Amino acid sequence: MKMSTTQNINMKSLLSFFTPALFANGLFAQNTLSTNHATGKVTYRFTIPVNVNVTNEEAYEMASNWFSGHTKECTRSNVSVAAENMSGVNKSNLAEVEHEFKNTAPVQSLDPASNRMTIKVVTKYFGENGGTIHALYVQGYMILTVENHQITCEVSDFRYNHFNEHSFQFKRIQNWGNSTSLDPVATLEYIVENEQSHAEFSKFYSFLNKDLNRMVENFTTAVKEKEALASN
Secondary structure, eight states: OOOOHHHHHHHSSGGGOOOOHHHHTTTTTSSHHHHHHHTTTOOOEEEEEEEESSOOHHHHHHHHHHHHHHHGEEEEESSOOGGGGGGTTHHHHHHHHHHHTTSSSOOEEEEEGOOOOOOOOEEEEETTSSSOOOOOEEEEEEEEEOOSSEEEEEEEEEEEEOOOTTTTBBBOEEEETTSOEEEEEHHHHHHHOOOOOOOHHHHHHHHOOOHHHHHHHHHHHHHHTTBBOOOO
């Protein structure tokens, strides 16, 4: 099987005071994806204020260490059962898929001179029985920058690969309303423009919204534990 893979929030404090961007723009846990209207791309932007006593260089190093040391945070799934433990799985094909989406080193590039890094994020979403979504493997890229005592995380450039959940061969996404189907490999923007089973896809959108937010919340918790989170 030949693979063809891919490549506003002001967190003023944490926990009970946490007000992430997805709450602010009404997308958290909702059935639409966050879109940059200027570019038309699915984009998530989070900002984390840093204590004035912490230099930009120190904040950058903190972020680099956290994402390098918490690789599981950057590969997420809506199911707790590993794909290889699901019934009827072609393990040979699955192994190839998992290899292509391997994300053991999510920090893809570091640019300390500009306090900027690129981080790969992988999401594995399995649809419900009888639905049009089977095994949807999505990857996007986070650009993290530190400037003026603020950490900015912008996640975009999402592409997906869609597989049969048993054979793990490419599978087009069916539209039950007519005879059309969606390409097995494309961008999230393509899905948003063409999907017709919105009740089903909205569950995926909601999961992605919540899960990306949860990843940034966990990182923000680490910033707070280092006493580097600004209080306002």
